[in-house]
Amino acid sequence: MINIPYNDTLAENHWNSKIKDRLVYRIKKVLRQGGVNSGKYKVRTQCRIFLNYLIKEDPAKLGDYPNLKELVISHPNRLREIIIEYKNDYPNLFIGSKNQTWSSFKRIIYNIFVDSCYELDKFFSKDEFISNIGIGTCSYCNRGYIYSVHSHSGDVKPQIDHFYPKSIYPFLGISYYNLIPSCSVCNGFGAKEENNPLNFIGKDAHGHLLYEELLKSPYELGLDDIKFTFKLLSPNLFGNFIKINIETPSKGYNRFLKLKQFYNGHTDHVEELIFKSKIKYPKSYRSSIENLFIAKGDPINTSFFYRILINNYILKDELHKRPLSKLYRDIALQLKLVTEKEITESR
Numbered sequence: 001m002i003n004i005p006y007n008d009t010l011a012e013n014h015w016n017s018k019i020k021d022r023l024v025y026r027i028k029k030v031l032r033q034g035g036v037n038s039g040k041y042k043v044r045t046q047c048r049i050f051l052n053y054l055i056k057e058d059p060a061k062l063g064d065y066p067n068l069k070e071l072v073i074s075h076p077n078r079l080r081e082i083i084i085e086y087k088n089d090y091p092n093l094f095i096g097s098k099n100q101t102w103s104s105f106k107r108i109i110y111n112i113f114v115d116s117c118y119e120l121d122k123f124f125s126k127d128e129f130i131s132n133i134g135i136g137t138c139s140y141c142n143r144g145y146i147y148s149v150h151s152h153s154g155d156v157k158p159q160i161d162h163f164y165p166k167s168i169y170p171f172l173g174i175s176y177y178n179l180i181p182s183c184s185v186c187n188g189f190g191a192k193e194e195n196n197p198l199n200f201i202g203k204d205a206h207g208h209l210l211y212e213e214l215l216k217s218p219y220e221l222g223l224d225d226i227k228f229t230f231k232l233l234s235p236n237l238f239g240n241f242i243k244i245n246i247e248t249p250s251k252g253y254n255r256f257l258k259l260k261q262f263y264n265g266h267t268d269h270v271e272e273l274i275f276k277s278k279i280k281y282p283k284s285y286r287s288s289i290e291n292l293f294i295a296k297g298d299p300i301n302t303s304f305f306y307r308i309l310i311n312n313y314i315l316k317d318e319l320h321k322r323p324l325s326k327l328y329r330d331i332a333l334q335l336k337l338v339t340e341k342e343i344t345e346s347r
């Protein structure tokens, strides 16, 4: 629900650091050996054509692999086109799901992109990947912090969700914009898991695949694609009389991520904001905060000012920093504790 800004420099570095060499090495090896798992899964025609397509070099610049690179660094909109192209060109790549036996083709691709690359720390450091992206909370729910802890008694490893699940689209197993830092709840059982953000619903008259988007990638989410409002169910403010509503662009936010249920466990936060709004913040309160800065000789720090006023980050670019910040922003606006104009014009 919190947007992650595109960063093509990071995506390019991701490709160039170790991923490119690793993938090319593995694909060539698999082609040479004719399979994986000591020959249990054999490279057959479609798979061979696909692997050769991936490692096709740019004739103008040998050592460049444009098809493979595109797969690794494309934005989500292009990844969806790639999925459709592959579905048409390599149907065997999609055989087998959660409880069904996978085709050898799918196994081999999973082996190359996931087992032999994504899962191996020497080629892909999850920790480094997440700290480079630099977001503070889960972009699916904005309820949990994203962090890792290293200690002698054991590391707490950060979580990464494959937006387009690796069990369905193993060829996106190491694609930069498909890897979403997330909290353990969203990445865990009963939540997003292996749920497919794309629901294929048939074909149009020209035979093109049609799909419904159940979730938007955090990279493609607009600021108010997800919006909170509250309703008082009784004039009595306290108790369980507050209902939080959440507007979402598609069904998956409640079906997979259970946002509505989770957020209705956070009505106490709304309660506090309502109470704050009753005080109506006399001008003198605001200016006394401002004067504190001036007294210290500092220019007023807008972000900090709002944190004192609203108790959370509410500026657009800072929403990722703390849990529930989007809820606070939306409810503060609804209560007119701040105005849209005021916070848009802030730094």
Ligand SMILES: [Zn+2]
Binding pocket: 138, 139, 140, 141, 142, 143, 144, 182, 183, 184, 185, 186, 187
């Ligand atoms: Zn989450």
